């Protein structure tokens with residue numbers, strides 16, 4: 001082990017942890033405003049506007065999001081995923097149908113997404129029903145992605161217990177090889193999902209804690225109702 005790695009694995013005292021934690025700030029930089037009166041009638045347009053704005057403002061990885069699901073016992077679960085698209089059908093992502101989240105979504109096809117873009121002090125929350133796309137659309141999801149993404153999809157077994165990192169290295173190397181030789185190889189568990197939004201909330205952080213929250217809720221007739229929320 002070199003010095004750098006032994007340094008990084010040094011035990012951190014609770015005082016040092018606490019001092020670091022309490023030295024950190026949020027909303028400590030110039031932040032954009034949020035004119036809710038000028039907000040579009042539908043959340044999709046505002047999401048696209050905020051997403052592109054965050055990316056152009058230098059937000060790292062604005063296309064990563066938290067996906068929250070619930071298991072068969074009602075226990076919440078959450079993890080980070082990549083956003084694959086947003087359109088009139090909803091928010092698209094992809095994963096293995098056999099993973100923990102895949103099993104949870106099959107049992108309870110409802111989920112929430114959370115985006116946080118600290119560079120601009122903005123958060124977006126989305127709740128709704130999730131539909132698994134068919135095999136064709138799921139395979140097409142991989143066709144536009146990298147060899148590494150295909151290799152990971154071919155590796156499969158996501159969320160299963162792994163015997164050792166050596167086993168991962170061996171199986172992954174074989175999957176990379178196959179992904180290179182067979183770019184159309186079937187990845188049967190890889191599934192594209194679409195979350196159809198029932199509620200979308202936009203949050204603009206403010207240094208004086210007068211955060212602006214605007215929630216869009218879909219009405220029974222399919223139109224969108226907008227309400228401000230106390231922060």
Ligand SMILES: Cc1cc2nc3c(=O)[nH]c(=O)nc-3n(C[C@H](O)[C@H](O)[C@H](O)COP(=O)(O)O)c2cc1C
Pocket residue numbers: 064077078079080081082083093094095096099100101102158159
């Ligand atoms: C930045 C980032 C992006 C990720 N993107 C995905 C993704 O698009 N699909 C996926 O299945 N897992 C992705 N993961 C891994 C998941 O967070 C998670 O570890 C994995 O999907 C297993 O989750 P589960 O056991 O709850 O099913 C990503 C992780 C990180 C940190």
